[in-house]
Amino acid sequence: MQDIYIxxxxxxxxxxxxxxxxxxKIKPYNIKGLDYTPNLFDNLIKLNLKYDGDIIQKFIxxxxxxxxxxxYYVYLSLNAKKEIIIYYxxxxxxxYYRNLPYMxxxxxxxxxxxxxxxxxxxxxxxxxFTRFKKLKNNVYYAEINPDNDxxxxxxxxxxxxxxxxxxxxxxxxxxxxxxxxxxxxxIIPSGNWQFKLETSEEENIFLEMWQQFYETVxxxxxxxxxxRRNFMPKKYWKYIEEVKKEL
Amino acid sequence: xxxxxxxxxxxxxxxxxxxxxxxxEILTDGAKYDASCSSSGSNRSGKFxxxxxxxxxxxxxxxxxxxxxxxxxxxxxxxxxCKYCINRKSNNIKRAIFSPEEICYITINFYKRNYxxxxxxxxxxxxxxxxxxxxxxxxxxxxxxKYHFSGYIHAKAIPGASPSLIKRLGSLVDRMxxxxxxxxxxxxxLLAPNKNNENIHxxxxxxxxxxGKNFVPAGQSTQMIIGATKETDYDIMKKSSSMYENxxxxxxxxxxxxxxxxxxxxxxxxxxPLKREHRLYEADWLLxxxxxxxxxxxxxxxxxxxxxxxxxxxxxxxxxxxxPKEVNVCSYEELLRIPGxxxxxxKRIIKYRRHFKLTFKDLKNMGVVLKRAQYFITCDNKFYINxxxxxxxxxxxxxxxxNDIKALPYGEQLQLF
Numbered sequence: 179m180q181d182i183y184i185x186x187x188x189x190x191x192x193x194x195x196x197x198x199x200x201x202x203k204i205k206p207y208n209i210k211g212l213d214y215t216p217n218l219f220d221n222l223i224k225l226n227l228k229y230d231g232d233i234i235q236k237f238i239x240x241x242x243x244x245x246x247x248x249x250y251y252v253y254l255s256l257n258a259k260k261e262i263i264i265y266y267x268x269x270x271x272x273x274y275y276r277n278l279p280y281m282x283x284x285x286x287x288x289x290x291x292x293x294x295x296x297x298x299x300x301x302x303x304x305x306x307f308t309r310f311k312k313l314k315n316n317v318y319y320a321e322i323n324p325d326n327d328x329x330x331x332x333x334x335x336x337x338x339x340x341x342x343x344x345x346x347x348x349x350x351x352x353x354x355x356x357x358x359x360x361x362x363x364x365i366i367p368s369g370n371w372q373f374k375l376e377t378s379e380e381e382n383i384f385l386e387m388w389q390q391f392y393e394t395v396x397x398x399x400x401x402x403x404x405x406r407r408n409f410m411p412k413k414y415w416k417y418i419e420e421v422k423k424e425l
Numbered sequence: 426x427x428x429x430x431x432x433x434x435x436x437x438x439x440x441x442x443x444x445x446x447x448x449x450e451i452l453t454d455g456a457k458y459d460a461s462c463s464s465s466g467s468n469r470s471g472k473f474x475x476x477x478x479x480x481x482x483x484x485x486x487x488x489x490x491x492x493x494x495x496x497x498x499x500x501x502x503x504x505x506x507c508k509y510c511i512n513r514k515s516n517n518i519k520r521a522i523f524s525p526e527e528i529c530y531i532t533i534n535f536y537k538r539n540y541x542x543x544x545x546x547x548x549x550x551x552x553x554x555x556x557x558x559x560x561x562x563x564x565x566x567x568x569x570x571k572y573h574f575s576g577y578i579h580a581k582a583i584p585g586a587s588p589s590l591i592k593r594l595g596s597l598v599d600r601m602x603x604x605x606x607x608x609x610x611x612x613x614x615l616l617a618p619n620k621n622n623e624n625i626h627x628x629x630x631x632x633x634x635x636x637g638k639n640f641v642p643a644g645q646s647t648q649m650i651i652g653a654t655k656e657t658d659y660d661i662m663k664k665s666s667s668m669y670e671n672x673x674x675x676x677x678x679x680x681x682x683x684x685x686x687x688x689x690x691x692x693x694x695x696x697x698p699l700k701r702e703h704r705l706y707e708a709d710w711l712l713x714x715x716x717x718x719x720x721x722x723x724x725x726x727x728x729x730x731x732x733x734x735x736x737x738x739x740x741x742x743x744x745x746x747x748x749p750k751e752v753n754v755c756s757y758e759e760l761l762r763i764p765g766x767x768x769x770x771x772k773r774i775i776k777y778r779r780h781f782k783l784t785f786k787d788l789k790n791m792g793v794v795l796k797r798a799q800y801f802i803t804c805d806n807k808f809y810i811n812x813x814x815x816x817x818x819x820x821x822x823x824x825x826x827x828n829d830i831k832a833l834p835y836g837e838q839l840q841l842f
Contacts, residue, residue, distance in 0.1 A: 280780040282773075283787050306483040306493070310538045318537060336539075339475045343537065384534050387449055394453040395496060396486035399683050399697050405489025409482065420484055 179221040180207035185261070187211045189253050193237055194227045196265050209261035241271055244279060251294035254327040263289050301328040305335050307410070309419050310345065314376040318345040321417045329356050333363045348373075350417075385419060392420040443521055449531065451521040455501035455512045456547055458685075459604075459648065460678040464493040464542040464577040466643035467599040471575030474536060474543075476599065481542050494545035494579060495535055499523055499560060503549030507606075507617035509653050511685045512549050522551075525564035529572055536576055543577030543599070544568070554585035562590065565597045577643075582632075584624035591631055592640075600643040600675070603628040608664040612654040615690060629672040636673070644675035651705060652682040652698040653691060657728035661705060662719045666712055679705045704730040711736060714768050715761045733825045738764040741801055742821055748801045749808070749815075752788065753778055764824075765798030785809055796827055 183199065183206045185191040192209070199206060216222055229236075238246045249264045257263070266286035271278050281287045301324075310318040318340065322332075329349045333356040336345060340358075347356045348368060355368040415421045465480030482491035498512070500522035506514040528546070535541045546564065550557050561580055568574045579600040582591055595601055603625045607613045610622045625647075632645045647668065649661060665677045681697035708730065711717035715737070722736050723729070731739050741748065741764050750759055752774055760771040773791040774783065781787075785804050789795055799809040800820045808815075 274780075277780055280777050282777050282790060283781050283784070288790050302479075302481070305477065306481045306539075306542075308539050312538070320539070335477075338470060340537065342473060380534075383446075384538060387446055387531065388535060388538070388540050390446065390450055391453050391495070392484065392486065392492070394450055395457045395492060396490075397457055397488050397683065400488035400490075400681075400699065402489040403487060406485045406487060409489065409491065410485045418484070 180219050182207060182214065182216065182220050182222050183209045184212060184214065184222055184224045185209060187213070189250070190233055191227070192253065192261060192264070193233045194229045195225065196268060197229065197233065197236070198225055198227055199265065200269060206262070206265065209265055211261075241268060242276065245271065248279070248290055248294045251297045252290050254331075255293045255297050256325050256327075257293050259289075260293065263293070297326045297328065298331075300324055300326050301331045301335075303414075304328060304332050307414055307418055308332065308336075308347065309417060311375075312378045312381055314378050316344065316378075318343050319348070319373075319375065320346070321348045321350050323350050323414065323417060325351075325413075327352060329354055329365055332356075333358065333365070337363055389420050445527055445531070448521045448523055448527070449497070451519050452498045452501060452523060453496065455549070456496045456498045456545070458511065458680065458683070459496065459545070459547060459581075460490075460680045461579065461602060461646055461648060461676070462491055462493050462496060462545065463600075463646075463676070464579075466675065467577060469575045469577075469599065469642075472573040473533075474574055474576035476543070476575070476577045483539065483541055493542040494577065495532055495541045495543070496545040497523070497528070497547075499528070499546060499548035499557075499564065500551055501549050502551050504552070505550055505617070505619040507620065508686065508688045508690055509606075509616055509650060509682065513686065516686065523564075525560075525567045528564050529568045529574075532568060532576075533572055533574065536574070541576075543579070545579045547581035548583070550583060554583045555587055555590060558583045558586035558590040558594065562594050562597070565594070569597050579643075582628045584620060584628060586628075588627075588631055591628060592635070595632060595635065595640045598641060600645065601628075601632055601641045602646045602648070604648045605664070605668070606648070606650055607654055608649055608656045608661045609654075612656065616653065626672075629668070629674070633672045645672070646674055646676040646678060648678040648680055650682050651679050651702050652694065657723075658701070658705060658708075658730050659719070659723040659725065659728035662708055662712070662723060665709060666719045669712065677709060679709070700732055701730070704732065704736060708736045716758060717762075734821065735764075737762070738797065738824050742817055742824075745817055745820075749803045750801065751803050751806065753783055753805060763798055763801045765794035765796065765801070767792075797824065800824075 183195055185195045195209065249267060252260050252264055263286055267290045270281070270284060270286060274281050278287065279291065282291065304322055304324055308320045308322055310320045313319050329347060329352070333347065336347070337358060342360060344360060345358045349355065353368050354365055356363050356365045410421070412425070415425050463480050464476065465478065467476045468478050469476045480493060482493050484492040486492060500520070501512040501518070502520045502522060503512050503514055511518070532544045536543070546561060548557055548561060551560070561583070565578060565580060568578070578598045579602065580594055580598045582594065582601050582603045584603055605625055606617060606620065613620055613622055629645060629647070632641050636644065649664070651661070668674050668677060679702050681699050681702040682694060683697045684691065684694055708722055711722065712719065721740055730736055734742070741762070750763055752760065757771055757775055760766055760774055761768070770792045777783065777787070777791070783804055785795065788804065795809060800815060800823070
């Protein structure tokens with residue numbers, strides 16, 4: 179039988195579980211979320227976990243800021259094996275300590291570094307690709323479709339940038355929405371809410387101007403569509419106003 | 426308010442009160458040939474807006490260039506008659522002028538919708554350099570002080586403007602640049618008779634001596650047109666290298682010449698020399714990050730880059746006796762000279778090899794391009810390929826084939842040796 183440990187789909191829950199496994203020196207076959215559908219050989223195990231105190235603070239103290247950031251970014255990724263990668267990454271900490279991030283010949287370290295890089299790269303892309311629309315009630319609204327769960331990282335960026343505006347960012351793929359009230363943001367599931375979106379009257383003026391700017395600033399003699407696709411993959415185009423119509 | 430009445434004497438064909446959308450079209454069209462669009466190197470934050478140290482690209486145009494700044498001209502009216510420029514005085518094109526308020530209006534609204542990272546403001550020269558400079562300053566001051574905009578601003582300094590104005594503009598912007606346009610004084614005289622090399626150098630010198638947290642924090646850059654005059658790559662690289670040394674420039678941009686005007690002093694090129702531009706950029710990187718000197722790459726006998734092989738590989742082929750290098754022991758400087766190893770992977774190699782012995786698989790994981798590096802390295806004293814074939818013509822032939830010929834823009838002819 180294969181021992182599959184189940185956590186409650188939250189980052190803290192995953193940390194509590196891994197902490198427990200590391201303490202008791204249990205080697206799991208895999209770690210999965212609540213929505214995991216088991217196959218014939220799986221033995222699902224749900225531990226009754228309790229951790230007094232701040233588990234996140236505990237992990238930062240135990241493994242250091244850098245390693246914590248790495249595992250958090252891996253957690254945000256879409257990777258199917260992310261939980262077990264995090265487990266082995268942390269487990270190996272006790273073999274190499276602060277040299278761990280340099281052990282790139284270890285599969286788990288190599289994967290973890292690659293995945294976390296991917297997540298931060300996608301977040302950086304969406305700092306540029308997010309497009310806001312101004313609604314009638316002066317709220318700026320954006321829809322995004324990233325692969326990884328970057329909404330929190332992205333919100334930190336926009337909190338600094340558009341600090342004196344109300345804004346909403348809707349992650350369409352994950353059905354979560356980030357709301358900012360000029361002080362702080364909160365991420366809540368949007369479920370199957372139907373948004374009544376009434377854009378402000380000036381919205382079309384700027385959209386048209388932007389689209390026209392986009393067309394004009396390109397130099398015809400240098401056209402290179404493959405190069406554009408390389409930097410701005412087509413999967414993101416759906417919510418990018420100026421290229422949407424080319425899809 | 427600004428008095429536009431003087432414009433009547435500058436053959437303006439449109440109206441001053443033209444629709445803002447039409448103005449945007451005309452003044453974007455006039456600004457698009459400037460290559461610079463970077464938004465990096467500054468860390469500003471305020472009531473409205475912020476900048477990002479590494480820069481952010483917001484979109485990409487059909488030609489594959491990034492859009493991060495709203496790149497526009499204040500006006501495309503110009504008293505100069507530079508032969509290569511679309512906005513030259515003698516061209517019969519539609520002219521327009523923005524008012525400072527209009528520019529703020531567009532910039533702020535684009536910024537709030539996250540279309541752009543900031544503003545890139547340039548201008549044709551109206552009345553006099555000082556007058557134009559004042560106009561630029563007034564616009565940017567309005568944006569910074571009245572609207573409290575703390576996004577990125579890149580402004581063109583107008584050559585010939587007085588130092589006090591350069592000082593004022595510099596204290597408002599993140600990056601300032603003055604375009605050298607052509608690598609030698611003779612070419613400049615020929616094609617841009619109103620421009621003076623010395624004025625541009627004066628600006629660069631001023632910026633270099635006064636740069637700080639509150640004066641052009643993101644540094645200065647410049648641009649050169651490639652292929653409009655007869656200079657060789659050697660002349661161009663010598664000029665770049667001297668500017669990097671003397672003025673601490675962040676970047677020199679190279680812009681393949683595009684025939685927008687007919688003039689018997691100008692070459693008629695159907696297709697801009699994009700491959701040549703690409704090679705110059707590669708060499709530019711080698712100068713800035715790889716400790717290469719111009720003399721390593723070119724000399725008066727070989728004054729132009731090989732179109733088929735990139736500059737670093739050409740250098741390696743000429744110095745095959747330096748290779749192979751053992752990646753587990755050789756220095757950072759030596760790593761940088763190996764084709765297929767860039768700054769990032771060289772740093773990683775140094776970082777990781779202290780902890781374990783590298784294999785070819787590890788190198789691949791770190792981003793080393795083995796396709797190119799395989800001829801020049803050993804790992805643990807082993808070659809990646811059978812070393813009996815390793816001679817110059819073998820390596821050269823393989824590198825040329827690997828050099829992605831498909832990536833060439835449609836229609837560009839390959840020049841064989």
